[in-house]
Amino acid sequence: MSELSFRNDLSNLMRDCDLQQLLDFIGHEYDFEADPHSVLDKAAYYGREEILLHALDHGGNPNGTGELSTPLASVCGRGDLKLAKLLLKRGAEVDLKDKFGRTAMISAVYNGTIAAAKLLADAGASLDGAMEAAVDKLRIAFVKFLIEVGAPIDQVDRYGLTPLLHACSAGKKKGSEIAMLLLQAGADATYVREEDGMSAIKLGYSGYGECSAQVFAELRARGAPEPEWGSQIVQLR
Structure with a gap:
């Protein structure tokens, strides 16, 4: 059997097999510490508690990066609080990033699992990038939660934009x-992207959908610069 076929068969098996069936497939002497087939990561991804516990009890690393995500990010993305608590108790690093640079908190925000985000915040998770993710997905409840717990609201992303400009x-x-929530929380209405003068008001008119009159009034009241309408509208990305 090729390595690719083995991995595919293992992934299919992990969806609904019991521990004994898994061990029959990978071998009862499988090295969970080295975990060459990412069994622990797959157990977290598919929510297989019995297998995850067995892997951890036999030297499995709760901080592996796996094929796509970290175990903690996988369970938090699904909102599985029981397994999230288990992994944290067994040494999972709350701010560990996966191969794409995402933490468990970012995974929770992107997937809309606010209970998992609250659990991570209580465990001391970093909130860096969380507001950007919440605004990107237009998750109003998350924006409110992140404001309450003190997440940065003026972080500039790789496109030179703040959460307010994205909103x-x-x-x-x-x-x-979301723009009103951010403004009421003290977001900087005067920020302008240096390279092209992109501002909150300009994006409010020329983005994917025009903002409400209330937003424009609040932006102007907070000193947001008016755009030069003769200038070219620049794409966000």
Whole structure:
């Protein structure tokens, strides 16, 4: 059997097999400490508690990066609080990043599992990048939660934009509501992307959907610069 076929068969088996069936497949002397087939990561991904416990009890690393994600990010992305608590108790690093640079907190935000995000925050997880993720997915409940727990609201992302500018770009009902929440929390309305002068008001008019009149009024009240309408509208990304 080729390595690719073995991995595919293992992934299919992990969805609903019991521990004995798994051990019959990978071998009863399988080295969980080295874990060459990422069994622990797959157990976390598929929510297989019995297998995850067995792997941890036999030297499995709760901080492996796996094929796609970390075990903690996998369970938090699904909102599996029981396994998240188990992994944290067994030494999972709360801010460990996967191969794509995402933490368990970012996974929870992207997947809309707010209970997992609260658990991670209570465990001391970093909130860096969380607001950007919440605004990107237009998750209003997450934006409120992140404001409450003191997440940074003016972080500039790799595109040179803040969460407020992203919210204004999204516009329409959800984007406008998020923009108001950020402004009321003290977001910097005066920020302008240096390379092209992109501002909150400019994006509010020229993004994916126009912002509400209330947002424009609040931006102007907080000193947001007016755009030069003769300038070219620059794409966000």
